[in-house]
Amino acid sequence: MLQLHRNAISGNCYKVELLLHRLARPVELIDVTFGQPESEAQRAAVKSLSTIGRIPTLVLDDGRVLTESNAILCYLAEGTPYVPADAFDRAQVLRWMFFEQNLHEPHIATRRFVMTQGDPSKVSADLLEIWLERGTDALGVMERHLSEHDWFGPAGYSIADIALYAYTHVADQGGYDLAPFPALRAWLERFAAQPGHRAMG
Amino acid sequence: MLQLHRNAISGNCYKVELLLHRLARPVELIDVTFGQPESEAQRAAVKSLSTIGRIPTLVLDDGRVLTESNAILCYLAEGTPYVPADAFDRAQVLRWMFFEQNLHEPHIATRRFVMTQGDPSKVSADLLEIWLERGTDALGVMERHLSEHDWFGPAGYSIADIALYAYTHVADQGGYDLAPFPALRAWLERFAAQPGHRAMG
Known part of the structure; x- marks a missing residue:
């Protein structure tokens, strides 16, 4: 069976x-916790698996x-409806997935982690502000797309939608205000209303 | 003919x-300059083309x-030797490309841009230090891989190598010291020595 080393609060794992x-697809979930006594052994196990040693x-x-x-x-999506077969359409899906890892996750996920799991007082106010600005910019890019499209996948719900959701x-x-982004909020609701959805956790 | 909106100092364009x-493949290169009188018109042209409006x-x-x-x-690499046909091998190439956009480019490219094109005094010392630490961590991950492999592509020179190079x-x-990374330095030389190489600029 597939094994996934993961943490319940990580969006990347979700x-x-x-x-x-x-x-x-059945999967065995192997929890990697943060800041618990057992964390070091769990982290060592993950590190032994790959060069990067992350979940x-x-x-x-x-x-x-x-x-x-x-x-x-x-x-995992190869050959499924979650990724387009056409090369150009697939590149559009990849475009949004690279956008997510470059301009979205480094600000939004990082700020959320500090605000919920870390100690915001240990991070400079400048950095918290930069993350807020750049993350909000990323949400604005998503809003512009969603004002004209229902999904990030050219043919509908796709792995790009999963990555960005x-x-x-x-x-x-993380302190981001979604009120100014109505198309984005409608997409979040549409996404969660899909049959077969599963909440984070 | 293909048209590429680009800038000569951008690694992402390179x-x-x-x-x-x-x-x-023949391409018309359309220069987008920074801080020049014509920049605004060039940037408006790029913005009109896509939601993100970047090069x-x-x-x-x-x-x-x-x-x-x-x-x-x-x-562009679809169906060429620069990306593997096998799904698992292709995922390995993508793995390094997502790593590049998430843990490498945001620190190394950003710090280089500030040091060479911007005004480092306008960026907090904390941020310059964080970029240095995290970029150096990314170079360490590459070094560990290259200590056991010649290329980031499972079957040799690939778009993952191009992305990371x-x-x-x-x-x-950007102020990064490559001296502690001998396998990485050997890979840079191997990469530039490939037939058909072209330097940045």
Whole structure:
């Protein structure tokens, strides 16, 4: 069976869990906790699996290992409706997934982590402000797209939507205000209303 | 003919230009400059093409538009030796490309830009230090991989190598010291020695 080293509060892990759920693929979830006595052993186990030693880490039935949430989504989605077969359409999906890892996750996920799990007083006010500005810019890019499209996938709900949903739907926990983004809020509701949805956690 | 909106100092643009050169695909390069009188008109032209309005922006023969350097690489590399046909191997290439956009480019490219084109005194010392630490961590991850492999592609030189080369080979301009990374330095030399290489600029 597939094994996924994950944490319940990680949006990057949630992406993979949600797609596996929708694909009805059984998976053994192996929790990696933060700041618990057992954390060091768990982290050492993850580090032994790959060069990067971070979660999510997916171990295939044959023992081969994959890392990077969005690369794992691409692998699992091969040949399914969650990724387009056409090369240009697939590049559009990848476009949004690279956008997510470059301009969205580094600000929105990081600020949420500090605000909910870390100690904001240990992070400079400048940095918290930069994350807020840049994350809000990323939400604005999404809003402009969603003003004209229902989904980030050219043909509908896709792994690009899963990738962007993961941290957007909890962006408020990082101090982001979604009120100015009505198309984005409608997309969040549309996403969660899909049959086969599974909440984070 | 393909049109690429680009800038000569952008590693993200260089990625696309290098792959097009290796594929012998003709392209019209349209320069987008920074801080020049004509910049605003150039930037408006790029903004009119896509939701994100950033470079590189590739316009196909039929007028369709692609953004995000690594998504463009995936599109152009389809069916070529620069991306593996096998799904797992392709996921390994994508893994490094997402790593590049999430943990490498935001620190190394950003710090280089500030040090060479911007005004470092306008950026907090904390932020410059965080970029230095995290970028150096990313170089360490690359070093560990290259200590056991010649390339980031499972079968050799790939679009993952192109993606990572772009900002690594100019990381010194951002204040990064490559001396502690011998396998990485050997890979940079191996990369630049490939037939059909083209330098940045």
